[in-house]
Amino acid sequence: NLSVRFGVRRKGGFFAKPTYLTAVDDISFTVRKGETLAIVGESGSGKTTAALAIARLVSGLTSGKILLEGRDLLPLDREDLKDMRQKVQVIFQDPYSSLNPRKRAEDIVREPLDSLTDKSISEKREIVDGLFKAVGLHPEQKRLFPHQFSGGQRQRIGIARALSTQPEVIICDEPVSALDVAVQAQILNLLRRLQTEFGLTYVFISHDLGVVQHMCDSVAVMYMGKIVEHADRLSLFNNPLHPYTAALLSAVPSVDPMLREQSRRILIPGDPPDPLDLPKGCRFASRCPVAEARCRDVAPRLKLAGSNHRAACHLVEDETSPLAGIRS
Numbered sequence: 211n212l213s214v215r216f217g218v219r220r221k222g223g224f225f226a227k228p229t230y231l232t233a234v235d236d237i238s239f240t241v242r243k244g245e246t247l248a249i250v251g252e253s254g255s256g257k258t259t260a261a262l263a264i265a266r267l268v269s270g271l272t273s274g275k276i277l278l279e280g281r282d283l284l285p286l287d288r289e290d291l292k293d294m295r296q297k298v299q300v301i302f303q304d305p306y307s308s309l310n311p312r313k314r315a316e317d318i319v320r321e322p323l324d325s326l327t328d329k330s331i332s333e334k335r336e337i338v339d340g341l342f343k344a345v346g347l348h349p350e351q352k353r354l355f356p357h358q359f360s361g362g363q364r365q366r367i368g369i370a371r372a373l374s375t376q377p378e379v380i381i382c383d384e385p386v387s388a389l390d391v392a393v394q395a396q397i398l399n400l401l402r403r404l405q406t407e408f409g410l411t412y413v414f415i416s417h418d419l420g421v422v423q424h425m426c427d428s429v430a431v432m433y434m435g436k437i438v439e440h441a442d443r444l445s446l447f448n449n450p451l452h453p454y455t456a457a458l459l460s461a462v463p464s465v466d467p468m469l470r471e472q473s474r475r476i477l478i479p480g481d482p483p484d485p486l487d488l489p490k491g492c493r494f495a496s497r498c499p500v501a502e503a504r505c506r507d508v509a510p511r512l513k514l515a516g517s518n519h520r521a522a523c524h525l526v527e528d529e530t531s532p533l534a535g536i537r538s
């Protein structure tokens with residue numbers, strides 16, 4: 211039941227009445243140890259806010275529970291947060307802005323060890339050397355500054371930094387979206403290898419379903435702050451139940467001409483609703499190709515629609531997509 215709200219002011223400046231924008235609205239999910247949960251959705255869906263809330267990195271009002279091995283991370287005080295931050299680390303989206311340009315690569319990677327642990331200088335040096343090798347950088351590059359690295363190499367530094375405290379969970383916030391396609395594949399393969407090597411659990415944020423298909427064990431699809439579908443990877447990609455997920459998947463280009471022939475593109479008309487004035491019914495109703503009258507009045511609840519498959523749509527019955535008719 212995680213929710214995150216931000217105070218905002220409407221047009222009218224300082225004297226306008228303050229109101230709240232609910233970026234993440236009462237969502238629940240589980241990530242199994244050693245696996246990857248992808249959270250996907252368009253800009254403004256709440257996916258990044260939800261993931262960064264896990265690492266206690268959002269400034270909004272957060273409510274609900276975030277349980278790591280049974281312990282709620284939300285009420286932790288400053289000292290306990292240090293312990294939690296060793297276990298939950300983040301790889302940020304933009305390797306150009308997430309590294310301090312005035313620090314050498316080795317100082318950047320060592321920073322979490324300095325602030326969160328009391329390891330000796332020699333222990334830290336040994337860890338940093340090991341991490342440079344683990345992420346495919348040469349130890350001689352340790353003394354260089356971020357601007358002396360390529361984008362892919364910078365993201366490797368960001369990954370090494372996230373690994374430095376031996377975390378259990380890593381939030382990967384669109385870690386390849388700022389990189390060239392060829393470099394994306396290298397970084398994704400590196401992340402997969404490190405996951406196996408160190409037994410890591412990933413929460414992987416992305417708007418790119420091609421990337422998600424390569425990385426995840428399960429997927430949660432978010433729309434306007436809500437999870438609208440949540441399933442194991444195969445189940446979601448082979449049988450998307452929510453009309454929004456089906457439309458997202460239909461937009462993924464395929465290199466297979468047969469598949470291209472078979473799959474019809476489902477267009478989503480219009481824009482998402484105003485997040486400060488959400489409709490009382492289904493938030494997707496104004497854009498949904500199969501919306502009914504009841505969709506505008508009653509908000510659908512996320513319900514089980516098959517083993518390990520949940521969807522929030524009035525028309526979803528027992529693993530049957532409401533779009534089955536219009537896609538053929």
Ligand code: SF4
Nearest residue numbers: 492495498505523524
């Ligand atoms: Fe479309 Fe209605 Fe399902 Fe919402 S509840 S996704 S509007 S069919």
